[in-house]
Amino acid sequence: MRNIISHFLFTVKCELFHIIRNALMKKKFTRKEFLKLSAATIASLAASKPLLAALKHVPEIDNPLAYYPNKDWEKIYRSQFKYDSTFHFLCAPNDTHNCLLKCYVKNDVVTRIGPSYGYGKAKDVYGNQASSRWEPRLCNKGIVMNRRVYGPRRVKGPMIREGFKKWVDAGFPRGADGRPPVEYFQRGKENFIKLTWDEAYDYAAKSMINIATTYSGEAGKALLTQQGYDPASIEAMNGAGVQAMKFRGGMPLLGITRILGYYRLCNSMAILDTHVRGVSPDEALGGRGWDNYSWHTDLPPGHPMVSGQQTVEFDLMDAENAKLIIPWGMNWISTKMPDAHWLTEARVKGAKVVSVTVEYSSVASKSDEVVIIRPGTDPAFALGLAGVIMREKLYDEEYVMSSTDLPFLVRMDTLKLLKADEVLPDYKAPDELRDVTITKKGEKAPFPSKQGADQHISETLLKEWGSFVVWDKNKNAMAGVSREDVGKYFKEKGIAPVLDGEFEVDIQGQKVKVRTIFSLVSQYINDNFNVESVSKITWAPQEAVLSLAHQIAENRGKTLIAVGMGPNHFFNNDLKDRAIFLLCSLTRNIGTHGGNIGSYAGNYRVAFFDGVGQYISENPFNIEADETKPSNVRQYFKYESAHYYNHGDTPLRIGNKLFTGKSHMPTPTKSLMFANA
């Protein structure tokens, strides 16, 4: 009621003010006249019933939902959010989430960006319908992408460094050793000049021709020698100047044709080589394609060491199948933005989150428990957890026996795996494999992009792998096993291998001590990584080591360890992968939904684009113009790791010892073409 009265008085005052103001505007008054008029007006207003009657009371509103006085103010929002048209685009920055977003356009300007809400409509080639639970897929960066697009700092066309342009315009002058004069290469001190696209192509093409010509043949070799390049690197060029040109399609999965086009261009350098050296297409060489995933440390090196494949990965939606989720050196909330909801939903479903981190990160604040360790001590922490599980016999024995190499015997004289053919003359290793095609001597496996789902290995490699030996409890004797004997196939053999044991075997008339890998690993951990020492190394409390080990053991097959890419930056970082793999091997947490190890970079998605190889390596001398036919493939270029360029553009040579092998030998770098990073 008090509000209504004050509103009424305020309304009266306003009406008076308007009447007086209008009158004043028509005629100029003295102060005396003004006061007189005001008093008279107030008096007449007080007596004037009809005028007061016109003043409205604010209606009494019992239920605001049933009555709303005036919604005109909403118009401003309606017109602000009004758009003329929409379109979809795939947001593809370096975070690899590739959200499909919707742009709203007004007066030909993208005024805002939102989620597409189309994921629930998607179907795969088999007709499987995606779930709307992937929505809304977007983050705070994506939502303001239009600001970047229209931002004043965006480079909107080709530009060239002033000195470089002058060098090209002057006809590529070079000193006696082939190096361009330094005055043309004042990088960081010169302006950039805008070019048209045609001019940019012209400058780039002219430079490539010049570099390929300068460094080809014996003359090129002599220049590179004068410049001090490693002889092995110069030799690796095979006399082709195009080999000094490097192309890197960085983060290629963000734009399969757009970014991987750099490798295709690299392959096409074979055409340039035929012109420069006058060689036939059969003898021509392409450029060098630089790596990306491994170079910028997305690769967890321990993964290929342990598993033989680049990376073991899971999609983050798998969190909902887990009971225990361990973001390890991974800031799920900040770096996996559109997938953060899977973590939240997993928690709602009862999963527990324990983060292993070096700081109180945003994911730490969403975790049930946080273990903060010293940076770089991840391997010690993982070994500490594995040690608890081994000592307290909390491992999954059946899994360890059938699906890991922990029961294999190791010769203590050579510290090499005992091979079946050394001790079991009657053992016959399979010469055919279930899922792998063996290429016989003289045969060649199809080009990778044409292998489809098949895997191929050579007969020689199969022999080199050989077969292994375990100690069978059932027969108290050795038994041979091969790579085919894994999981259910191992169980079918009826072998019960000893996990922790030491034996003596006869090898060519000599008594040799052998031990299981399990026994060696557990001794190593017991000697070096007991709970107390792990706590000292990592600064994690002993209780935390014990507690997390027990939780992982309790959640066999249901512990998801999402390792980040940050720990890939440490020296000897493969050790953390290998130690975490051991932990997962002991607890059945490899390769199952909700129980796995991963290092998420979205790289597994390359498998969806099995035409990539055909696109990159299409023979530039024989382009297939019929879209219904596969391309003719011939790889002229060679992959090279950009690490060598970081290493002063040299292979690893210490003194006279060359550590880099022929297959990985880098060439001198004279041009770089980089995309996306």
Ligand code: SF4
């Ligand atoms: S997470 Fe954000 S930045 Fe990354 S793709 Fe999605 S919307 Fe774009």
